[in-house]
Amino acid sequence: MEFRTLKTFQVVANQLNLTKAAEILGYTQPAITMQMKNLEKEIGHPLFHRVGKKTYLTPAGKLLKQHVDKLFACMDEMEKSLQLLNGPYGKLVIAAPEYYWTHFLTLLIHSYVKLYPKVKLKLAACSSAEAIRMITSNQADVAIIASRYNHQDCETVKLDEEELLLVISKELYKNIELSSILQAYPLVYKESYKLDGLYERCLQEMPAHPLSAIESSSEEAIKKAVLNGMGVGLISVNLVKDELRTGELVQLHRFTHPLETYMITLKDRLDEITIRSFTELVIDGWAEAGAAANL
Numbered sequence: 001m002e003f004r005t006l007k008t009f010q011v012v013a014n015q016l017n018l019t020k021a022a023e024i025l026g027y028t029q030p031a032i033t034m035q036m037k038n039l040e041k042e043i044g045h046p047l048f049h050r051v052g053k054k055t056y057l058t059p060a061g062k063l064l065k066q067h068v069d070k071l072f073a074c075m076d077e078m079e080k081s082l083q084l085l086n087g088p089y090g091k092l093v094i095a096a097p098e099y100y101w102t103h104f105l106t107l108l109i110h111s112y113v114k115l116y117p118k119v120k121l122k123l124a125a126c127s128s129a130e131a132i133r134m135i136t137s138n139q140a141d142v143a144i145i146a147s148r149y150n151h152q153d154c155e156t157v158k159l160d161e162e163e164l165l166l167v168i169s170k171e172l173y174k175n176i177e178l179s180s181i182l183q184a185y186p187l188v189y190k191e192s193y194k195l196d197g198l199y200e201r202c203l204q205e206m207p208a209h210p211l212s213a214i215e216s217s218s219e220e221a222i223k224k225a226v227l228n229g230m231g232v233g234l235i236s237v238n239l240v241k242d243e244l245r246t247g248e249l250v251q252l253h254r255f256t257h258p259l260e261t262y263m264i265t266l267k268d269r270l271d272e273i274t275i276r277s278f279t280e281l282v283i284d285g286w287a288e289a290g291a292a293a294n295l
Contacts, residue, residue: 001042006068008035009047013065016048016055088116088274095124095131096144097192099219099239100261105144107289112281119274127217128192135264141275142282143264147195155270157279159286160261162236164202166253167243169229173250179208181232181252186212188222189234193259201257202234238290 012021018029025032040047045060057065096105101123109121124131124140128147134140135154149156168181187210193199203209214231216222219239226233227248233240236259243249263282269275 001039005035005039006071008032009039009064010068010072012036012048013057013061013068016057087118088277089118090274091120091122092142092274092278093122093124093134093140094142094144094278095126095134095140097128097131097146097217097219098125099146100144101125102220103238104286104289107292108282108285111285112278115281116274116277119277128195132195132264135266138266141265141269141272142278144282145195145262145264146190146192146259147198147262148260149195149262149264153267154264155267157263157283158260159263159282160290161258162238162261164198164255164257164259165233165235165237165240165244165251166206166255167226167233167235167240167249167251168231169227170247170250172229173252178206178252182206182208182210184211186210186214186231187234188214188216188225188231190219190222191215191217193234198257198259199234202255205255205257206253 008021008025008027011024012018012032015021015024018032021027022029022032036047043060043064046058047061047064048055049058050056094105094109105123109123112119113121124134126134128145131140131143131145132149135143136151144159148158166178168185172181172185189199193202210232214225216225219235222233222235223239223243225231226235227243232252233249237254240249244251263279265275265279
């Protein structure tokens with residue numbers, strides 16, 4: 001038996017329609033019919049029978065399909081195993097908020113591309129919530145998120161934690177009490193802080209709840225909004241340390257609850273060499289990449 005003929009049989013057995021099988025295989029219908037007749041002659045049993053306009057597998061056809069499916073599944077597994085000898089390959093989709101691309105992932109991606117040039121990278125800048133959705137729907141292979149995420153299907157690795165500050169521009173700061181400031185100006189915060197309850201924990205530390213709040217998907221946008229006098233910012237210390245040093249921003253409060261950064265992947269894909277090669281590089285180089293970006 002030829003593999004080409006068995007592959008044709010598998011497609012025909014799956015579709016039970018010569019027209020659809022011909023479209024998939026790129027053969028003419030007479031060519032497929034001839035292959036199936038030769039296969040039936042070789043094994044000594046009919047493989048298909050028709051009832052009205054519908055085609056069905058015979059008992060011999062069902063039996064052959066079971067073995068053919070196992071055969072090609074085994075061949076696919078063999079090909080994947082052989083590919084592993086060549087190192088990481090294929091496409092890798094990485095999803096993360098803009099902040100991580102700017103401050104960490106740019107350097108890590110540069111190193112990864114030099115190590116594994118056969119991997120085609122697709123980079124998705126999105127919110128933490130969208131990154132989680134892309135992972136759970138298999139639209140992304142690796143995600144970096146600004147939140148703790150617990151799910152039975154996901155592997156979660158903590159990469160870092162940063163202190164959160166409440167800051168305001170020097171123009172708006174007039175040495176008044178924090179409670180009065182929060183009543184006068186809206187609180188601007190990142191939407192991902194709500195994913196694991198961080199936002200609520202920070203609110204509990206404040207002497208008063210803000211009169212209004214503005215949600216943003218970008219910490220860079222939060223910093224610009226606060227610098228422009230739009231409101232009070234709930235933001236990570238690393239993003240505003242230069243502005244605090246120059247006096248452009250004033251620290252109103254330092255929170256006891258940190259902002260935690262996690263990397264997530266699906267557990268059933270942990271052994272894929274391309275995913276594993278990237279996650280190992282991120283774990284090993286995250287701190288160094290962050291330090292280099294902050295120089």
